[in-house]
Amino acid sequence: DAKTTQPTSMDCAEGRAANLPCNHSTISGNEYVYWYRQIHSQGPQYIIHGLKNNETNEMASLIITEDRKSSTLILPHATLRDTAVYYCIVRSANTGGFKTIFGAGTRLFVKA
Amino acid sequence: GAVVSQHPSRVICKSGTSVKIECRSLDFQATTMFWYRQFPKQSLMLMATSNEGSKATYEQGVEKDKFLINHASLTLSTLTVTSAHPEDSSFYICSAAGNNQPQHFGDGTRLSIL
Numbered sequence: 001d002a003k004t005t006q007p008t009s010m011d012c013a014e015g016r017a018a019n020l021p022c023n024h025s026t027i028s029g030n031e032y033v034y035w036y037r038q039i040h041s042q043g044p045q046y047i048i049h050g051l052k053n054n055e056t057n058e059m060a061s062l063i064i065t066e067d068r069k070s071s072t073l074i075l076p077h078a079t080l081r082d083t084a085v086y087y088c089i090v091r092s093a094n095t096g097g098f099k100t101i102f103g104a105g106t107r108l109f110v111k112a
Numbered sequence: 113g114a115v116v117s118q119h120p121s122r123v124i125c126k127s128g129t130s131v132k133i134e135c136r137s138l139d140f141q142a143t144t145m146f147w148y149r150q151f152p153k154q155s156l157m158l159m160a161t162s163n164e165g166s167k168a169t170y171e172q173g174v175e176k177d178k179f180l181i182n183h184a185s186l187t188l189s190t191l192t193v194t195s196a197h198p199e200d201s202s203f204y205i206c207s208a209a210g211n212n213q214p215q216h217f218g219d220g221t222r223l224s225i226l
Contacts, residue, residue: 034214036217038156041203041220041222042219042220043116043118043205043207043217043218043219043220044156044205044207044217045217046214046215046216046217049214087155099146099158099161100146100158100207100215101158102148102155102156102157102158103155104155105155
């Protein structure tokens with residue numbers, strides 16, 4: 001699976017949009033971009049995933065560049081409870097059988 | 113709501129004890145389950161992958177005789193840490209995946225060996 005690069009940490013003001021970047025320049029054509037987050041002392045929580053097109057759900061939006069070499073996770077109105085480590089992961093298939101390897105992620109601090 | 117349930121959430125026990133952790137997928141059939149370990153301020157490290165009815169595949173450096181994994185049904189996998197020692201103290205997290213399902217994670221088990 002392709003490797004991803006994320007900033008170590010970011011700050012965001014409460015109520016503002018949090019934009020978390022991810023580089024995955026070696027992504028191949030059948031690999032999806034997944035985002036998870038981990039709140040302290042909990043298991044990772046699935047947020048969103050996509051292949052080529054931008055995606056949106058009740059939690060976030062995922063913007064994938066046309067060349068697919070980078071993406072941005074957007075939390076439109078960050079709250080204090082969004083403080084967590086956010087992991088961008090590239091995986092080979094949309095079905096569940098392929099293992100998810102975690103990098104260091106981005107530690108997002110949402111401040112009042 | 114939670115789709116993967118992990119039990120217990122916390123265990124404290126003496127050195128030399130064996131500890132079993134259960135992972136259940138609640139509303140889907142988990143053809144594959146994964147076990148991770150996470151030390152403080154570090155990322156999750158994959159320990160092993162198990163498919164229902166077959167032997168687990170362990171990552172390099174993970175002792176299969178130390179960390180016994182059983183995946184006997186499509187909704188249950190167990191991890192047994194045998195003869196646990198203080199260096200085995202960690203946060204253990206399972207995840208489950210099924211067809212057309214993103215991988216979902218349990219809430220983890222904090223294991224403390226005294």
